[in-house]
Amino acid sequence: MKYPKLRELKEAIKAIIKGPYTTEFPFKPHKPFERFRGKPKFHEENCIGCGACFQVCPAKAIEMNDVGNKRILTVHWDLCIFCGNCQTNCLTEKGIMLSDEFDVSTTEKKEELKQEISKELVICEGCNKPIAPYDQILWVAKRLSALLFSNASLMLLYLKDMDLALKETLPYRDEFLRSDRIKVLCPRCRREAVIKS
Numbered sequence: 793m794k795y796p797k798l799r800e801l802k803e804a805i806k807a808i809i810k811g812p813y814t815t816e817f818p819f820k821p822h823k824p825f826e827r828f829r830g831k832p833k834f835h836e837e838n839c840i841g842c843g844a845c846f847q848v849c850p851a852k853a854i855e856m857n858d859v860g861n862k863r864i865l866t867v868h869w870d871l872c873i874f875c876g877n878c879q880t881n882c883l884t885e886k887g888i889m890l891s892d893e894f895d896v897s898t899t900e901k902k903e904e905l906k907q908e909i910s911k912e913l914v915i916c917e918g919c920n921k922p923i924a925p926y927d928q929i930l931w932v933a934k935r936l937s938a939l940l941f942s943n944a945s946l947m948l949l950y951l952k953d954m955d956l957a958l959k960e961t962l963p964y965r966d967e968f969l970r971s972d973r974i975k976v977l978c979p980r981c982r983r984e985a986v987i988k989s
């Protein structure tokens with residue numbers, strides 16, 4: 793007859809006293825351990841819409857679409873592999889963060905397995921095409937400090953944000969005048985405005 797090893801016997805006695813090691817999920821909520829990598833979630837107030845998370849996502853679980861004057865960012869939890877690349881590479885470090893939510897099963901529509909946020913885009917007053925998200929340009933402007941006044945677009949958006957410049961955009965014209973240099977312009981239109989006016 794074989795006798796159980798002492799170590800195994802000790803573990804068995806401990807398990808009888810402590811109770812089951814497993815949790816009662818799904819009947820009771822399960823709280824994962826610290827630093828668990830669960831569903832990545834956007835925190836809109838900290839996101840500047842730069843799209844870095846979209847660029848680095850290896851599973852293509854983050855979608856980015858510019859529609860009119862809005863940038864739409866969507867994270868699809870059913871495609872996510874919970875690698876954490878988006879959080880690590882987020883410019884603000886807290887625009888998207890992994891949560892402790894792990895349950896991605898649903899009997900409802902697939903649409904529930906995603907989160908969508910939108911950011912306002914700055915539109916070029918020359919060509920009417922989007923330049924970048926408003927929040928991203930302001931984020932850059934604030935970091936440049938006094939240097940931001942070397943770029944008319946940055947300066948204007950910064951002053952508009954502080955209510956020190958008119959918020960209205962000027963109507964689009966076919967050719968640039970000298971006064972157009974002090975406008976919110978994309979790099980291409982700025983070059984044209986400087987060369988042609």
Ligand code: SF4
Binds near residue numbers: 832854872873
């Ligand atoms: S955790 Fe990884 S796979 Fe999931 S959205 Fe972020 S970068 Fe993509």
Ligand code: SF4
Binds near residue numbers: 838841843845846888
């Ligand atoms: S700020 Fe962070 S969460 Fe927002 S788009 Fe950029 S990388 Fe993604």
